[in-house]
Amino acid sequence: MTRRFEDARILMYSHDTFGLGHLRRCRAIAHALVEDYSGLQILIISGATIAGAFDYRARVDFVKIPSVIKLRNGEYTSLDRHIELHETLKMRQSIIRSTAESFKPDIFIVDKEPMGLRGEVEDTLTYLKAHGTRLVLGLRDVMDAPHLLEVEWKRRDTMRKIEQFYDAIWVYGPPDFYDPLVGLDVPATVRDRMNFVGFLQRGVPRDNMPSHRPEGDYILVTTGGGGDGADLIHDVIHAYQQDPELTYNALVVLGPYMPAKKRNKLIRKGSSIPFIRMIEFDNRMEELVAGAKGVVSMGGYNTYCEILSFDKPALIVPRLVPREEQLIRAQRASALGLVDMLLPQESEDPMRFAAAIKALPYRAPPSRSAHGLRLEGLLHISDIVGEWLDHRSKQHLSIVKQTS
Template sequence: MTRRLDDARILMYSHDTFGLGHLRRCRTIAHSLVEDYRGLNILIISGATIAGAFDYRARVDFVKIPSVIKLHNGDYTSLDRHIELDETLKMRQSIIRHTAETFKPDIFIVDKEPMGLRGEVEETLTYLKAHGTTLVLGLREVMDAPHLLEAEWKRRDTMRKIEQYYDTIWVYGPPDFYDPLTELEVPPAVRERMNFVGFLQRSVPREELPGHKPEGDYILVTTGGGGDGADLIHDFIHAYQQDPGLTHKALVVLGPYMPVKKREKLIRKGSKIPHIKIIEFDNRMEELIAGAKGVVAMGGYNTYCEILSFDKPALIVPRIQPREEQLIRARRASELGLIDMLLPEEAEDPLRFAAALKALPQRAPPSKSCANGLRLEGLVHISEIVGGWLGEQSSEHLSIVKKSS
């Protein structure tokens, strides 16, 4: 039910250095909240180069900060190569702080990076905490391999800072799927603040665009942002080349961050196969996944939520480095019978990949394999939590006004 709130404000932070996952997750949460609460305004701070390529509902907007790119070796560089990284980070930090001071949010939600990229959010967290803003850390259900995450967080003293700043931690998954802080030394105060809200359900846009989806049955192949997706697309096309019996119609979405030379090479290669259509980017992926007979993907968080939301048979070929997040998620989902999985080296075998692709449309959807794995309650739970917080603030404000009058 839609409720009215009096000028409530939520600020969200999405560092966005490599893919689209953080921005798409923030946008999903923001759209759900403004649909539930009419007086709510949400502003998303994003470093995504294509933040403006997505549509935003009324009362949801974004502030673009200078983009920083994460390289395959884990280092960062400014998108504008003429500006030093340190200068770019100073600009980002200043914009974030100034936005918070001007916007005056009731709630500040930070996606995945507790202190932001290279600590750029810590100053803003200090400011907002002193001004009574509710501070929320949102974590994927899988962050990374425990030993990698522990080393990274110890180096940055992250766990202590989480305890110092954050009022609550939302885990975007159910507790029986995976614990993002498993095997880490978690202070009791941090553990008590963790709330496993559930996976974030996706829905198709209200207005369909004519000619947006292919006609007839098709398999959808998606690499998310595409920055590290070229190998999957290459292996997919190779499977079609080596097995003439593979005739499923396929729509391949490369992703906006795929390097130009790799993108052009794959488009040329795929154009020789009549069953394959390749596009570079689509800002309405929910619609494409909802219409597909099956999905081939690397298994990032958003794609996985979409596979569950639209109950689609899926074949996941996860990225295994430098982060193991996709691998851990795919293995756990495979254990539960929700998806099929091939390791990247297995997908390099064209006949093995072709056999998995042939079987995909006949695979039982996730709901038939594991009913428990389809709990997509995250948006509902977040709405209830936010409504409770803002409703209390609204009641307190009303009480103060009545007393003063």
């Protein structure tokens, strides 16, 4: 049953430099919360270039900060090449702080990057903590290989700052799947604040919009944002070219961040194959996953949650650099029998890849091997937020009574 909280506010931060994962995760959480709590307002700060391409429910809005692009080597650059990176970061930091000051959130949720891109939210965390805002760090089920994450966090003194600022740490996965801080020296005070809320379940939007699903059966091929997805799409096309028995219809979503030169080349290559249909982007990916007979993916967090939510057979070809997040997730899910996996060097073999694609629609869905694995993240987050806002309301009522 929907509960009402008067003028409750949540601010979310999504740095968004490469792909759509952070914004889509924040959006899923925001939509679930405003559905459960009337009167709640949520504002998402996002650096995604296409943040405005998505639909937002009533009482959910976003503030766009200047975009920064993460290159494949892990370095960053401004989207506007005429502006120096340090100038862009100064603008982002100023907008984030001023948004927090004017919005006055009860809760501030930071997605994945504890201090933001290059430390851009640390100033805002300091301000909000002094004003009593509850500060939450949301972590993916898998962050990166422990040795890589440890080096990065030690260089930035991240663990100490997490301990200093954050009241709670939500892990968007169950404890028996993976620990994002495994192998790191985690203070007991930080461990005590960690809550493995579970995977974030996805659903098909309940509205009167026309369906985005193609007619007939199809396999969905998706690389998320697409910035580093060209190799996977090339391997899919090559498999269709080399195996005449591969005739299952495939809907290929290239992703909005795929470089234009690579995108155009793939569209030309795929146009000669009658079983492949290509589109650049769809803002309702949940519908496409729900309608597919199977999913071929790199296994980013959001796609993985959709695979589990809609119980779809999946073939994962993970990215290996600059982060090992997708590889670790795919290896763990494969070991549990939830998905099939090929390494990128294996998908480059067209006949091997074709055989895996042909077998995909007949693979058992993840639920056959789930061993009680549930997607309860949004439910748990809603319960936690409800308790916090209820406590806030009682405190406010007590203050009013004392002053009246």
